[in-house]
Amino acid sequence: MTSLVDGKNNSRDGESRQTEQSTLTDHLDLADDQDDGDRYDCRETYRNFELEAEDGETADFRCNSWDCYCCAHRMRMNLVEDLDRLIAERPELRRFLTLTLNPETAPESQEDQHRYLTERFNALRTELNDEYDGLSYVWVREEGDGGNPHLHLLVDRYVPQQKLSVMSKRVGLGEVVDIRRVEARNAAKYLTKYLTKGSLWNLPKGARRYGSSADIELSVRGGDGDSREWDLLMDDYEILAPESDEPLRRGVTSSDLVRQRENGGPVGLDPPD
Ligand SMILES: [Zn+2]
CATH class of the missing domain: 3.30.70 (Alpha-Beta Plaits)
Structure with a gap:
């Protein structure tokens, strides 16, 4: 699934966000972008997801969907930046x-x-x-x-x-x-x-x-050349581990993505205030 693979590029999100911010002010005003009711924010909807590399390093999961407020914004800013470069x-x-x-x-x-x-x-x-x-x-x-x-x-x-x-x-x-x-x-x-x-x-x-045209290459997602294998894991709040009462950590399936999108957040967990 592409979205999972693409997610690994986001380990440097904090760093790139600052660049996006300055590009943003140059180009447009996003003040009222949150209005669209059909969009979600993967930072919230999939907040129990985490990417883990084979060496144990972890990274935030980003869904890289244009329906996602946070990802569409990032991808759009990357496109603006890349067009400037081009x-x-x-x-x-x-x-x-x-x-x-x-x-x-x-x-x-x-x-x-x-x-x-x-x-x-x-x-x-x-x-x-x-x-x-x-x-x-x-x-x-x-x-x-x-x-x-x-x-x-x-x-x-x-x-x-x-x-x-x-x-x-x-x-x-x-x-x-x-x-x-x-x-x-x-x-x-x-x-x-x-x-x-x-x-x-x-x-x-x-x-x-x-x-x-074929002679021009545009890149929106900006891969970081990381070739490690990443697993997408989640805390499953519907299955608490017997002794500890902690949510079970397990691999994410595509139905998890669908269910949480429908639910607006992790299933089995109360929404935050
Ligand atoms: Zn997203």
Whole structure:
């Protein structure tokens, strides 16, 4: 299970949180992010979970889900940071444009809209690559207010707006009203200013949040190169050890993840005040 494997990268969470904080103030205000009722916080929901390495070292478990307040925030900040890095390295990525759905052909449901957007964007990429050999780009998906999914892109060269718009409509997307050149130092902000509330974590499962041409690598999770095996263990408060009355420490199963998510915290343990 990926989430368990990914969890091992979080042993340095305290350290990275400070970096995130400064990036955060540069880019956006998260003051009202807690509003979303559908989200949880794995620091609370899975607080009885712990990762343990073969040599006995332990680390906090982080679920790395975009539904998780704490993890979505961290992953988003990592993405912002990585985009900053990318654009510093590739200053030619400074043509900014937005791809939208054509309201007349777009499917009804939000989930279908995202799927359709992905599909049509793939078709557009094929057309663009035919015309512009080796085109480099990076994109971020946005939910849009009241369900209006769209993609923001930075591309590495000028494509005439008219031409782009014709291509876009031909593949079933909306017209492209604007392709603008942005200052290299502002380019990351153009893309990431849309990573505001709801832009990344309300998406249907499986919808990718960001991506790039094959020559560009983006990393959100930032592995720390740790190759040790980690076990995910939990304190099971439903099974108290006979003598000590302590919760039983055992391996976590996928149903534990589901149950605790539903329960909003460790099963068998009273919620904290
Ligand atoms: Zn989490």
